[in-house]
Amino acid sequence: MSEYKLPRGIVISGTGLWTPPDAISNEELVAAFNAYAEQYNREHAAEIEAGNLTAKPYSSAEFIEKASGIKNRYVVSRDGILDPQRMRPYLPERPDDELCLQAEIGVKAAKLALEKANKKPEDIDLVIVGASYMQRAYPAIAIEIQGALGIDGFAFDMEVACSSATFSLQRAVDAVASGAARAALVINPEMPSPQIDFTDRDSHFIFGDVAVASVVERRDTCAVDNAWEVLGTKAKTVYSNNIRSNFGFTARAADVDPFGPGKTFRQNGRKVFKEVCPMAAAHIEEHVRETGSEPAAVRRYWLHQANINMNNLIAKKLLGDDTSEERAPIVLDRYANTGCAGSVIAFNLYSDDLQPGERGVICSFGAGYSIGSLVVEKIAL
16 A cells, blocks of 8 residues: 655644533442442342342442542533432433534534634534544534534534544544645534443443544644644554444344443453553554654653553553653543543643644544544644
8 A cells, every 4th residue: 555645734723622510420420330239239139149140249439440540520411320210311302403412512612622723613614523422323413513603614423433533633634635625623522421331330430521622724724823733644443342332223123222231332341451552552653653753752642541551551662661641641530531532632631831843642542443643743833
């Protein structure tokens, strides 16, 4: 395959981060889960005693933090999540003529990104929404957001699980580089809380809700003092069943519960850790060298925020003993795993201090397997 060289002069000129007002600590989540587990075990005591059912194990805040590094997560609504009788959020259905919830949080992040990039809706030609889950099949959430913002152009959704943010950023870079769009607005409104099985000890704590957005444009149209030039993009996918969600419309035709066992998020965490960490480290190392740097010379790595142990191992492979949270920032302790948005959250929060000429890598990885990365360099305009 011939090597493609990205044209110079494509920049990320602004990002926006919208954080939900509701948060749930590990302690709150564990109290609700353990109450549910106690109730379940009591109601099914006979079946458990007979060996026909397995008792629900109890959880602890210490277990969650040790396993993941997560201490807190933000959610679009606390209602129902901490109720042992419900164990899922309550999100009332909205009429078709009202902005859907995912579009609403996407618009909030988009406005913040446009403001930071000093752009108006009329400056944008393309809107891409990338997320691990879409609230509906169609019309595209991206088109709904396009309409809400008054953007004249085209829009589409992308779903590549936890790599959706970097993959959608790459498509935006390609569109601007080709001249298909003057500027693109990439939005990642992650709302995984409705898909979480809050009755599963091994996964109920993993995810949180958030929305991020980025503006991609040409350097010569940039209207801010500093921006991030994209030096290269790189994507890789390898099929694996180790992270999976089987929720889908065909459940209706199979006469099964679309939210039944195995239909929501599940993963083989040990295999994911063992297989993804070396893949991600090798991917990043190769990409950095392709853009003319060495991994140790990269000032900052904004990595996917799924598990602190994964991030520490990947950073160690890239930076050796020089690894630190300053070089590879962690936000999952506050935000949990926010699907594809984690690396962009880290970039949004921990990039202003870098100086022109310093480089960084935005990288996400997840189900698929999928890995996406952008090597960027801060520039002064």
